[in-house]
Amino acid sequence: MAVRKQVERDFAKILFVNENISQKEIASRLKVTEKTVGKWIKEDNWESLKVSMLVTKDNQLTSLYKQLETLNNEITNRPIVYDIPTFLLKPIKLKDSHGDEYLEFPKINPKDYPIKIGNVATSKDADIISKITSSIKKLETETNIGETVEVAKQLIQFIRSQDVSFANQLTKYCDGFITQKMKK
Incomplete structure (x- = not known):
């Protein structure tokens, strides 16, 4: 169970730092509370990581x-x-x-x-x-997890402009794929 929580936390970090997704949406996507996401942000100092992402x-x-x-x-x-x-x-x-x-x-x-x-x-x-x-x-x-997230994000945004329902469904699959990729 601890490994799964760490994977969720790592994925939340990518979404927050790289994708600038709100705490509320991250909590919803990962099925955790906003309070949990807020705690992770504070404990791991994700706000400062956002700034360091200038080194892309x-x-x-x-x-x-x-x-x-x-x-x-x-x-x-x-x-x-x-x-x-x-x-x-x-x-x-x-x-x-x-x-x-x-x-x-x-x-x-x-x-x-x-x-x-x-x-x-x-x-x-x-x-x-x-x-x-x-x-x-x-x-x-080389492709890293951040790039995988970026491609998934762009694909979801493109599909969302055409079919919101399918984009929401695809988001779940992309989240699952990224979570699985992070375990390796």
Whole structure:
């Protein structure tokens, strides 16, 4: 019995936080009292969870795509640094025809040396790119319970505009499906 109550409570939380459904409707749908729903809201601080829902899947995807774009732009626009030996970067003492000493840097062509940092991803860059793209793929392909609730909600709203009676019946089936899915 305790598992069933926890499933009801979790489902109520999704309805309250994600779907902004009233306490009264949640109580009616789950066949519990409004007082029980109110108690859950207060105990688990669901009001603050509503605020944190600003971090939605779409917002996360947008942020990850921006990070990936920024990293790729930084790599593309990064100045090329050649791996010139440090002794060639120091001036050397020379004497002119009068015997006076002066300092002069050796004449070098940087392109004669290998690229130290260039317009290609370093192993660190590649690791970050891999992690970002992996996160994007995961967010784009996985379906969580919140998304299932959202699809069910949109379907019910569409059907409600055409057939209220059937929408009410479908709501019961969707609630049952979501409850079963949450048990797994």
